[in-house]
Amino acid sequence: MPSSAVKIVGLTKAFAANRVLRGIDLVLNSGEITVLMGANGAGKSTLVKVICGVHAPDAGSIELYGKPFNPTTPSAAIRAGVVTVHQSINDGVVPDLDIASNLMLDRLAEPGSSFFINKRKIRAEARKIAADMALNFDVTQLVSELTLAERQLVAIARAMARQPKLLILDEPTSSLSAIEAERLFELLDRLRESGVAILYISHRMSDIRRIADRIVAMRDGEITGVFEDKPLNYESAVDAMLGHAMSDVDLDFKSPGTPMLKLDKICLRRGSEPISLDFYSDEVVAITGLVGSGKSELADVLFGLSKPASGKMTLLDKEYRPGSSESAIKAGVFLCPKDRASNAVIQGFDITGNITLPFLSRYSSLSFLSSAKERDIALGTIEKLGIVCQSEKDGIGTLSGGNQQKVMVGRWLSQESEVLVLDEPFQGVDIKARRDIGQKIRDTTKGRVTIVMASEMDEVLEIADRIIVMGEHTIKGRHQNSNIDINLVLAQVAGLAAADELLVN
Amino acid sequence: MKSETNKSAQDAGTNKPGNGSKLTDFVIRYGFLALLLGMVLFFSLAAEGFAGPYSAVFIFQSVAITGILALGVTATLVVDGFDLSIGSIATSALMLSAYVMVVWEMNAFVAVAACLVMGAFVGFINGILIVKMRVPDLLATLGMMFLLIGLQRIPTEGRSIATGMKLPGGEVANGKFPPEFLALGRHRLDFFIDNLIPLSVVFLVVIAILVWVFLELTRHGRLMYAIGSNERAASLAGTNVNRYKIIAYMISGVLASVGGILLSARLGRGDIASGNNLLLDAVAAALIGFAVLGAAKPNAFGTAIGALFVGILLQGMTMMNAPYYTQDFVKGAVLVVALVFTFALSGRRGGGHT
Numbered sequence: 092m093p094s095s096a097v098k099i100v101g102l103t104k105a106f107a108a109n110r111v112l113r114g115i116d117l118v119l120n121s122g123e124i125t126v127l128m129g130a131n132g133a134g135k136s137t138l139v140k141v142i143c144g145v146h147a148p149d150a151g152s153i154e155l156y157g158k159p160f161n162p163t164t165p166s167a168a169i170r171a172g173v174v175t176v177h178q179s180i181n182d183g184v185v186p187d188l189d190i191a192s193n194l195m196l197d198r199l200a201e202p203g204s205s206f207f208i209n210k211r212k213i214r215a216e217a218r219k220i221a222a223d224m225a226l227n228f229d230v231t232q233l234v235s236e237l238t239l240a241e242r243q244l245v246a247i248a249r250a251m252a253r254q255p256k257l258l259i260l261d262e263p264t265s266s267l268s269a270i271e272a273e274r275l276f277e278l279l280d281r282l283r284e285s286g287v288a289i290l291y292i293s294h295r296m297s298d299i300r301r302i303a304d305r306i307v308a309m310r311d312g313e314i315t316g317v318f319e320d321k322p323l324n325y326e327s328a329v330d331a332m333l334g335h336a337m338s339d340v341d342l343d344f345k346s347p348g349t350p351m352l353k354l355d356k357i358c359l360r361r362g363s364e365p366i367s368l369d370f371y372s373d374e375v376v377a378i379t380g381l382v383g384s385g386k387s388e389l390a391d392v393l394f395g396l397s398k399p400a401s402g403k404m405t406l407l408d409k410e411y412r413p414g415s416s417e418s419a420i421k422a423g424v425f426l427c428p429k430d431r432a433s434n435a436v437i438q439g440f441d442i443t444g445n446i447t448l449p450f451l452s453r454y455s456s457l458s459f460l461s462s463a464k465e466r467d468i469a470l471g472t473i474e475k476l477g478i479v480c481q482s483e484k485d486g487i488g489t490l491s492g493g494n495q496q497k498v499m500v501g502r503w504l505s506q507e508s509e510v511l512v513l514d515e516p517f518q519g520v521d522i523k524a525r526r527d528i529g530q531k532i533r534d535t536t537k538g539r540v541t542i543v544m545a546s547e548m549d550e551v552l553e554i555a556d557r558i559i560v561m562g563e564h565t566i567k568g569r570h571q572n573s574n575i576d577i578n579l580v581l582a583q584v585a586g587l588a589a590a591d592e593l594l595v596n
Numbered sequence: 597m598k599s600e601t602n603k604s605a606q607d608a609g610t611n612k613p614g615n616g617s618k619l620t621d622f623v624i625r626y627g628f629l630a631l632l633l634g635m636v637l638f639f640s641l642a643a644e645g646f647a648g649p650y651s652a653v654f655i656f657q658s659v660a661i662t663g664i665l666a667l668g669v670t671a672t673l674v675v676d677g678f679d680l681s682i683g684s685i686a687t688s689a690l691m692l693s694a695y696v697m698v699v700w701e702m703n704a705f706v707a708v709a710a711c712l713v714m715g716a717f718v719g720f721i722n723g724i725l726i727v728k729m730r731v732p733d734l735l736a737t738l739g740m741m742f743l744l745i746g747l748q749r750i751p752t753e754g755r756s757i758a759t760g761m762k763l764p765g766g767e768v769a770n771g772k773f774p775p776e777f778l779a780l781g782r783h784r785l786d787f788f789i790d791n792l793i794p795l796s797v798v799f800l801v802v803i804a805i806l807v808w809v810f811l812e813l814t815r816h817g818r819l820m821y822a823i824g825s826n827e828r829a830a831s832l833a834g835t836n837v838n839r840y841k842i843i844a845y846m847i848s849g850v851l852a853s854v855g856g857i858l859l860s861a862r863l864g865r866g867d868i869a870s871g872n873n874l875l876l877d878a879v880a881a882a883l884i885g886f887a888v889l890g891a892a893k894p895n896a897f898g899t900a901i902g903a904l905f906v907g908i909l910l911q912g913m914t915m916m917n918a919p920y921y922t923q924d925f926v927k928g929a930v931l932v933v934a935l936v937f938t939f940a941l942s943g944r945r946g947g948g949h950t
Contacts, residue, residue, distance in 0.1 A: 394832075420834040428832050435832065439825035439893060448822055449833040451815035458814040502833075 096121040096288035097142075097160075097257055102151030104137055111137045113312040115151070119257065124279060124289040126299050128332045129309035130521040131493035132479075135292055138309070139259055142290075143175040144168035155256065169197070172256030176247050176263055183246025186235035190228050191217035194249050220252045224278050239430070240267045240382055247275060251282070258282065259290045264298055265519050269381060269546070269585070276302050294521050296325065296549060308332040333523060342533075344556050344573050347371030351540045352411070352510050357402035359388045364565035365402055370510070370540040375533060377543045377555030377572075380584060385564035386544045387429070390514045393542070394426035395419035406509060420449055423509035427500055429518055429544070435499045441484045443469035446502045453506065472501035476531055493524030500528050510540040517550045529554045548581065562586050624890040627937060632905055639912035646915050653792055659907035660796040661686070661855045665878035666885070666899045667807045668851030672733070673882060673894035674811060675844045676824040677726065680737040682852040683875030684744035685718050689856025691748040693777070694757035694866025701771035708777070711853045718744065719849025723842030741875075749868065757866030773864050781861025796858045800900075803851065808896035820844060821893070880931045881906060887937035906930060 097119040104112040111134045119125050129135040140146045142153065144162030153160045155171060162168035165175075176183055184193050191210075192199070194217040199208070217230045226244055234242060247263060260279075264272040279289060279302055293299060299306065305319035308331035316331030318324055351372050356365040363385070370376060380386050391397040393404075395413025404411040406422060413419035419426070428434035437445050447454055447465045454464040469483040476497040480490060487495060500516055513532065517525045532541060532554065545551050551558055552572065560568035560583040568583035570576070640647035665682045672679040689711040696707040718740065725736040753764050759772050784791040785798065811817035820840050822830040831837045859871060884905060885891075885898025909930060910923055 396832075415834075415836070416832055417834045417836055426832065433826075433828060435826075435829045437822050437825045437829055439821060444818065444822075448818075448830070448835075451818055455815045458816060460813060460815055460818060 098154040119288045121288045122286045123304045126303040126306045127292045132491040133309045134312040174250045174255035175259040191230040257288045261292045348373040353405040355403045358400040359564040361400045374556040375541045376557045377551040378559045380561035384561045425503045425508045427503045427513040429515035443483045476501045493520040512542045514544045628887045643915035655907045655911045656797040659903040660800040662877040663903035665855045666881035668848035669882045670894045670899045671844045671847040674820045677733040679848040681740040684741045685852035686856035687871040688744045688748045689853035690860040691866045693860045698771040699769045704774045704777035715849040715853025719846035723845040727838040756868045804900040884934040887934040
């Protein structure tokens with residue numbers, strides 16, 4: 092019988108009139124992974140912030156191994172053994188230092204650690220930490236040279252180095268590939284065995300199925316369901332989180348219209364297999380594959396951010412060679428980029444400013460902006476996508492993650508396009524917002540090529556008419572979604588199909 | 597006016613997660629303007645002769661040049677840059693205009709044109725250093741500052757330029773500052789009272805309005821703010837980031853040289869030692885501007901108010917016989933208070949992310 096590590100009783104927290112947490116009772120056991128599910132805005136992040144010392148609760152108590160635990164600062168929480176890996180990766184690493192220094196940063200910051208830095212010793216200890224986690228990094232490498240996924244692993248490794256009693260992970264896999272995520276899960280398995288209590292926040296069903304010992308569902312600041320009887324009832328957990336049953340998506344598959352965009356022997360890098368692919372109007376093509384499979388490179392080529400090593404693109408029977416994002420937009424090719432916080436959101440602007448940004452020349456005459464035109468477009472987009480806000484002048488930062496993502500997608504739906512590329516449009520949004528966004532994308536495909544880059548199979552199956560699997564910077568498989576062999580798709584994604592072919596030959 | 601309602605909406609929105617107290621919001625938005633008003637009232641009562649048209653005009657005149665420079669810095673701050681070379685661009689324009697008129701004996705028009713071209717060129721080079729050579733903005737413009745301070749001394753071997761001076765070659769410079777050039781800095785327009793408003797004040801007001809219109813009402817200004825907030829996102833939305841950054845530094849360079857021309861016209865000689873305070877005063881005005889109306893971002897209106905604030909404070913203190921050497925201390929104190937206004941009080945917008 093696992094012992095309770097953390098006991099939360101009657102926790103409440105309000106920001107002004109907004110009661111974000113309305114009496115949370117929650118027990119987290121040692122040696123157990125508790126998955127916390129909740130829609131955007133349910134109060135998950137606030138709960139985490141209270142536990143890790145960022146916010147003080149208004150009422151209620153937290154006990155850590157039977158002792159009252161009232162951290163006033165994040166560092167107090169860490170000293171007490173509560174370690175959090177936050178969603179935004181760059182909070183967890185210092186890009187300009189090498190991996191070793193990052194892993195040992197907390198040791199360096201401890202009072203009483205020696206004044207001079209012993210590089211060799213630090214590197215040796217860092218290598219040990221990395222080895223414990225089965226990370227084969229060169230620890231002298233700078234973090235700024237790592238990919239986002241690798242940085243996330245370093246951030247998590249750094250949290251492990253503190254030997255936590257309670258480890259909180261806030262959507263740790265949202266930018267990891269399946270293989271990298273599996274490395275993380277193996278690590279979590281080991282931590283669970285060593286008796287650490289783990290609170291794991293995620294929207295990804297595949298994560299939850301893989302690691303959850305129990306599921307706690309949260310909605311509107313309250314716990315709406317605790318599921319711990321094996322086998323775990325995932326459907327009920329989702330229902331408890333949403334407050335109503337979620338139906339499966341019924342896709343009415345669209346027949347492709349006219350061919351609009353042709354890729355002719357495009358080589359994404361020198362030496363990679365050429366890609367030849369036709370895109371038709373009205374259909375949604377999902378491109379899936381692991382991180383590093385070439386999806387992002389293809390998006391970059393389509394949007395003029397980089398040039399293919401060779402090959403030719405034709406858009407509406409004319410050669411299409413965008414030299415920049417500016418010229419791509421002019422040609423009617425839009426890209427809704429992934430990682431909205433770093434690539435899309437203008438924090439200083441309100442909702443209107445964020446929606447109208449790429450098309451300001453269309454809302455201005457002689458360079459003078461027309462606020463009436465901007466407002467019309469913004470109100471239309473808010474209405475169309477069901478963005479929850481007080482007014483179109485709300486600061487973008489006041490919106491929940493799902494609503495921010497709706498604004499970003501709405502930005503590119505607010506004007507007609509020939510080709511719309513959406514790179515991971517469902518990143519970090521809950522299932523409700525995901526369905527809303529997906530529905531809106533599918534509703535508007537008439538007369539346009541729609542390409543969705545997604546690595547999650549659930550998302551791909553929900554949105555696509557046609558599915559292209561990419562790997563090693565080329566196409567590994569082509570499927571129609573209507574009668575799809577999911578196992579074959581998954582094998583192609585993992586690169587297994589290619590291996591099979593090699594064996595046959 | 598849209599921009600202001602925008603700002604208020606943003607403030608109201610972003611402050612919501614805090615305790616949302618209306619008083620704090622009010623203080624953040626109008627605190628600095630209230631302080632300005634209170635200061636004017638105080639000096640009007642305490643210092644005889646403070647409240648009058650001549651005193652007001654004097655204040656405006658004293659801040660005209662730094663105000664124009666500060667508007668230039670504001671343009672670079674908007675794209676999340678910084679221009680440390682404005683002071684030296686202004687003094688270079690001062691020396692260049694004097695050299696053109698006194699040594700080369702050319703007319704006022706050529707002198708003004710040469711200065712404006714020089715300012716635009718230096719701004720362009722700053723932009724290229726930052727955008728293409730990837731030199732961080734502070735370092736690039738710091739380097740440019742040193743370069744210009746040195747360069748402006750070379751032609752005259754470090755001496756000031758005045759009619760009748762001896763040139764390094766031995767001959768005597770016979771050119772003069774033509775009256776139409778001097779008028780730029782000295783002429784006063786009639787406004788109810790004869791000879792009331794100096795031309796330089798008119799320049800300040802016109803430039804402030806132009807910069808405000810450009811930043812707040814045009815799509816170019818909007819895109820520059822977008823670049824300042826999230827450069828990568830702006831670029832992925834199709835903005836030519838490099839071009840706008842270079843433009844920002846060119847605006848800064850041109851406005852700094854306008855300041856230099858006005859200084860030259862006021863002094864009537866190429867004084868090698870003037871303009872030392874221009875950089876710090878202008879930067880202070882632009883940063884104080886962050887606090888005006890709770891904008892918490894660089895803005896033209898705030899910059900103009902910031903420059904005025906410092907001017908009124910110094911004039912008032914002078915009239916109350918505060919010694920001159922306390923001025924820099926007072927300016928520094930005002931700047932620190934303004935920065936507290938901006939970052940501590942309204943800084944909760946940043947607090948949400950940490």
